[in-house]
Structure formats: structure tokens, C-alpha cells
Amino acid sequence: METINHPASRLPTAHTRPDPLLGEVNPTPTWRSPARAGQDSGIAEINHTVQQTSQWVRPLQQEIARVIVGQKYLVDRLLLGLLTGGHLLLEGVPGLAKTLSLKTLAGALHAHFQRIQFTPDMLPADIVGTQIYNPRDGTFNPRLGPVFTNFVLGDEINRAPAKVQSALLESMQERQVTLGETTYKLPEPFLVMATQNPVEHEGTYPLPEAQVDRFMLKIVITYPSRTEERGILDTMATTNPDLTVTPVVTPEQILQARQVVNTIHVDEKVRDYIVDLVIATRDPKAYKLDFPGWIQYGASPRATIALTLAARAYAFLNNRAYVTPQDVKEVAHDVLQHRVTVTYEAEAENLSSRDIVQKILDTLPVP
Numbered sequence: 001m002e003t004i005n006h007p008a009s010r011l012p013t014a015h016t017r018p019d020p021l022l023g024e025v026n027p028t029p030t031w032r033s034p035a036r037a038g039q040d041s042g043i044a045e046i047n048h049t050v051q052q053t054s055q056w057v058r059p060l061q062q063e064i065a066r067v068i069v070g071q072k073y074l075v076d077r078l079l080l081g082l083l084t085g086g087h088l089l090l091e092g093v094p095g096l097a098k099t100l101s102l103k104t105l106a107g108a109l110h111a112h113f114q115r116i117q118f119t120p121d122m123l124p125a126d127i128v129g130t131q132i133y134n135p136r137d138g139t140f141n142p143r144l145g146p147v148f149t150n151f152v153l154g155d156e157i158n159r160a161p162a163k164v165q166s167a168l169l170e171s172m173q174e175r176q177v178t179l180g181e182t183t184y185k186l187p188e189p190f191l192v193m194a195t196q197n198p199v200e201h202e203g204t205y206p207l208p209e210a211q212v213d214r215f216m217l218k219i220v221i222t223y224p225s226r227t228e229e230r231g232i233l234d235t236m237a238t239t240n241p242d243l244t245v246t247p248v249v250t251p252e253q254i255l256q257a258r259q260v261v262n263t264i265h266v267d268e269k270v271r272d273y274i275v276d277l278v279i280a281t282r283d284p285k286a287y288k289l290d291f292p293g294w295i296q297y298g299a300s301p302r303a304t305i306a307l308t309l310a311a312r313a314y315a316f317l318n319n320r321a322y323v324t325p326q327d328v329k330e331v332a333h334d335v336l337q338h339r340v341t342v343t344y345e346a347e348a349e350n351l352s353s354r355d356i357v358q359k360i361l362d363t364l365p366v367p
Contacts, residue, residue, distance in 0.1 A: 046263055047321035053260045056249040057317055060108055063248050067104045069235050070228030071097055076317070077219050077334060078105055078193070082254060083261050083313040086216025086306060087172050087192040089157075089207075089338060094197065096221045100243070102153050102193050107245035109254065111150035111189070118160035124167035128177045142179050147171050150187055150251065154194035158204045165211055168192065172214045189254050209297075209341075216306045217331075218338035220354075257316070264312040265322040269367035273325055274311070277332060278304045280360045281340050289363055294346035294356060299339040307335045325366045333357055 057079070064075050074090070078101060081088045090098050099115060106113035116127060129145030146152070147168070157165060171177050175186045194215070196207070212218075224232065235241065276287065282298030284291040310331040311323045318327075333354055340353040 043265060043321050046260075046265060049260055049263070050316055050319060050321050053253075053257050054316060054319060056253055056257075059248045063108045063246060064101070064104050067243055067245060068097055068101055069231040070224040071101060071221070074098070074101055074219060074221055075105075077217055078102065079317060080310050080313045080331065080334075081191055081193075081216060082189060083257055083316060084216065084306075084309040085189065085191075085258065086309065087214065088194070089212070089215040089218045090193060090195045090221055091218065092195070092197075092221030093223075096223070098193075098195050098221065099153055099155065102151055102191075104243070104245050106151040108248055109150070109189075109251060110247035110249075111251055112187070113151045113153070114146040114149040115153045115155060116146050117155050118157050118164065120159060120161065122160045122164045124164055127164065127167045128171065129179060131180050140180060142182065142184070144179075144184065145177075147177060148184070148186060150189055150191065152190075152192045154192060156197060156204075157194040158196040158207055161205050162208050165205070165207060168194075169211055169214065172211075189251055212338050213300055213302055215338065217310065217334040219334055220337075261309070261312050261316050264315050264320075266308060266312065267322065267367075270311075270323055270325060270328065271308070273364070273367050274304060274307050274328055276364055277328070277336070277360060278307065280364060281336065281356070284360075287360075287364060289360065291356070291359075292345065293343055294349070294351060295340060296343045297341040299336050303335055303339050307332065310335055329361055329366075332361055 060079070061075065068075060074097075077088060080086070082105070092098060103113050103115075125145065127145050127147050129143050129148070131140035132143050133139075134141050154168065171186055171190075172192055175188070175190055177184050177186065196204075223229075278299045278301075280287045280289060281295060281303075284295060307328060308323075311327040314327045314331055315321070315323045336357045337352075337354045340356055342351060342353050342356060346352075346356070
């Protein structure tokens with residue numbers, strides 16, 4: 001991920017931009033480093049730890065880039081999920097290297113990968129496993145499903161009915177699976193990346209709200225640029241493309257990095273800003289947002305947690321020991337857009353949940 005080029009003591013002041021519905025937005029004030037008297041040594045110590053622990057990031061990005069042409073945004077968000085233990089929901093048309101990206105990441109980590117193709121005739125046991133009766137001794141023996149791995153790709157998850165989709169809930173939230181009276185822990189790191197096709201609606205089932213909320217990030221994948229498309233042609237237009245990946249980081253290093261991410265400093269003002277962003281999706285009038293019945297449901301408290309963790313991971317990837325407001329804004333869309341449900345009135349105005357989140361980001365004052 002590219003490092004944000006600005007002095008450690010502040011971010012550049014944002015310029016005001018007019019909004020056709022909200023008018024002129026509030027400018028972003030100058031952000032100053034959280035390092036104050038009594039905090040300098042603590043920030044410096046965390047910064048040193050971040051520098052030492054994140055040495056694998058650049059080699060990992062380079063190794064993935066050998067196979068994946070373009071899709072930097074997707075790869076960076078995969079790393080955010082990897083560093084926070086959060087799951088990802090991808091929306092995009094077929095052929096944009098969604099499966100290949102996660103498989104390549106697993107290979108670069110020397111981790112295990114399983115792909116589950118969701119279909120309307122699936123059963124929950126096809127995901128989590130089941131117990132098989134042994135007539136010889138009259139006992140039930142567990143047969144673990146494909147979810148018992150490090151990286152799970154749920155391809156076209158919205159093609160399976162809600163009963164099958166809900167089979168993932170326990171594994172995503174609790175990192176465990178219960179078969180009968182026995183509970184089995186899933187391996188660490190554990191990451192679920194589910195995909196859904198936005199252009200095919202026949203034979204699909206909407207994801208339950210409870211499951212959508214368990215995805216930390218929703219990523220909308222777009223077509224590559226012309227330069228990237230030419231790179232794809234040069235690399236992949238062969239009967240035998242080179243998809244080999246060399247492991248450059250171990251799962252143990254990822255788990256160690258997660259502990260460091262938890263120590264990254266989040267200033268009190270940044271914490272308040274995160275809470276304001278989430279509450280503004282529930283009660284926009286309290287923040288003087290003119291949303292005339294556009295929001296049906298706002299973001300849950302999981303959004304507050306996910307926004308903080310994702311901002312910390314974003315700072316880690318940029319070799320910083322503290323979170324800035326810009327870090328929060330960089331990940332806000334991915335964290336909030338699937339947790340905000342818009343009304344028919346908003347759809348009539350051609351406004352999506354992403355548009356609502358953007359208007360909140362443009363309007364709320366930044367510390």
C-alpha cells in the first residue's frame with residue numbers, strides 16, 4: 001500500500017467542495033500528531049515496533065503483484081482483513097480475479113485455501129461438515145467441512161438460501177463450528193471472503209442482515225484501467241500462465257502483527273470522530289444532515305469496532321504508530337456502505353448507501 005506522503009505532525013488541510021444537495025461542506029482542519037508531553041516515548045516505541053513488525057508487507061505486496069495485475073485496492077483491503085481478522089464481502093462482475101487474489105494471498109502466506117461454490121441445492125453440512133454414524137461401534141464420527149481452513153472463498157454466496165448462508169455465521173463470528181455436542185475451533189488466521197454478482201439476480205437470495213453485518217468490509221470491484229488490461233493480456237493470455245507463488249510470510253507473523261495493530265494509538269478526538277460517523281447514520285438530524293427519509297437503518301455498533309480496527313490496520317500498513325482522521329475516511333466506505341440501508345425515497349433520488357456515507361464524510365467536521 002502506498003504511504004501517505006505528509007509530515008508526521010499533520011495532514012494537509014482539505015479544500016471545501018460544493019455539494020448539490022448539502023451546499024458547501026466543512027473544510028478539514030489541520031491534523032496534529034497525537035504525540036504530546038508524556039506521549040512522545042510511547043508513540044516512538046510503538047512506531048519502532050510497527051517498523052520491525054511490518055517488514056513483510058512490501059515483499060507480500062510484490063509477490064501478489066507477480067500474479068495479480070492491477071486490483072491494488074482489492075489486495076490492500078485483503079491485507080486489512082488479514083490484519084484485523086475481519087471478513088470481506090466482494091461485489092463485482094465475473095472475471096475480475098477475486099478468486100485468484102485470495103488464492104494467491106493464501107499461497108504467499110503458506111496457508112490453506114478452500115473455495116466453496118454456493119448453489120441453490122446446497123445444505124449447511126456442505127460447508128461446516130456433519131457427523132457420520134459408525135454402525136460398528138454405534139458412535140458418530142465428525143466429518144469436518146471445507147470451512148476448516150485458513151482462507152475460505154464463498155463464491156456467489158447469494159445463490160444459496162438463507163439456511164445455508166447462516167451456516168457461516170458461527171464460524172465467522174466465533175471462529176468455531178459446533179457439530180452435535182462438540183465444538184471445534186477453526187485454524188488461525190481465519191478469513192472468509194464472499195463474492196456476489198451484481199448483474200445476475202435470477203436464482204439469487206438476498207443476504208440476511210445479520211450475516212451482512214458480520215462482514216467487516218464490503219468492497220465493490222470495478223473494471224481494470226486500459227494499462228492494467230494490457231498488463232493482463234501480456235501476463236495471462238497464454239495456455240499456461242505462471243501462477244506460482246513463493247511464501248514470504250508465515251501465519252505466526254500475521255498473528256504477531258495483529259497484536260501490534262491493537263497497540264496503535266487512536267487519539268480521543270479521532271475516537272469521537274469515529275463514533276460521530278456511525279451515529280450520524282442512525283440519527284442524521286442530530287448532526288444537521290438534511291436526509292429527508294433517506295436512511296431506513298443505520299450502522300450497528302459492529303461498525304464502530306470495525307472502523308477503528310480498519311483505521312489502525314491502515315496506519316500499520318503505512319508504517320505509522322497512530323491513526324489520523326484521513327485513515328478513518330479511507331476505510332469508511334468499505335466499513336459503512338453495507339451497514340446503511342437506504343429507503344425507496346433515496347433510491348428514487350438515485351442515491352445509494354455509498355452516496356449517503358460520502359455526504360456524511362463531507363459534512364461532519366474533522367478533528
